[in-house]
Amino acid sequence: MKLRILVLTVIAMFFIVSCKHRAVYQGDPIVTDLEVHDPLDFYQLKEKYKGKILIVNYFASWCPPCRAEAPDLLRVYNDYKDKNFIIVGYSIDTNKNAAMNFINNFGLEFPTFLASELLQDEMRVRKVPETFIYDKEGILIEMVPGIVSEKYLKVFAEMGSNP
Numbered sequence: 355m356k357l358r359i360l361v362l363t364v365i366a367m368f369f370i371v372s373c374k375h376r377a378v379y380q381g382d383p384i385v386t387d388l389e390v391h392d393p394l395d396f397y398q399l400k401e402k403y404k405g406k407i408l409i410v411n412y413f414a415s416w417c418p419p420c421r422a423e424a425p426d427l428l429r430v431y432n433d434y435k436d437k438n439f440i441i442v443g444y445s446i447d448t449n450k451n452a453a454m455n456f457i458n459n460f461g462l463e464f465p466t467f468l469a470s471e472l473l474q475d476e477m478r479v480r481k482v483p484e485t486f487i488y489d490k491e492g493i494l495i496e497m498v499p500g501i502v503s504e505k506y507l508k509v510f511a512e513m514g515s516n517p
Contacts, residue, residue, distance in 0.1 A: 439514030
């Protein structure tokens with residue numbers, strides 16, 4: 355009996371020590387599922403957000419530059435979401451749980467979906483992060499391969515604020 359308690363204690367200590375501390379968003383709601391979007395879903399989404407500047411960001415949970423830009427995307431979204439401006443995220447992860455963990459860990463509050471392979475092909479997404487910027491009419495005005503900065507995003511967010 356004492357041996358069993360000792361073994362369980364050692365195992366518990368191993369798990370406690372081996373867990374890495376990481377900042378986790380504590381807000382609500384926590385993402386528990388993600389909808390998969392194909393090209394038709396994307397075009398419907400674009401139509402839904404006509405009249406707003408639309409930023410579409412493709413990312414992956416395993417991508418270090420995606421992790422680097424996530425806080426900037428969230429800050430700009432929170433600062434401008436009520437000003438004819440919207441950010442939509444598309445994860446290219448094949449593992450839905452990894453994508454949900456990424457969203458929850460960074461506290462991403464903007465609409466986020468899984469991009470089907472068909473959508474990735476349609477949009478010609480080859481590397482992440484990659485960001486597409488659409489004007490208020492839904493016309494693509496900019497495509498940014500790589501990290502997009504908070505300062506750069508704010509230029510387009512301000513366009514949404516102007517009538």
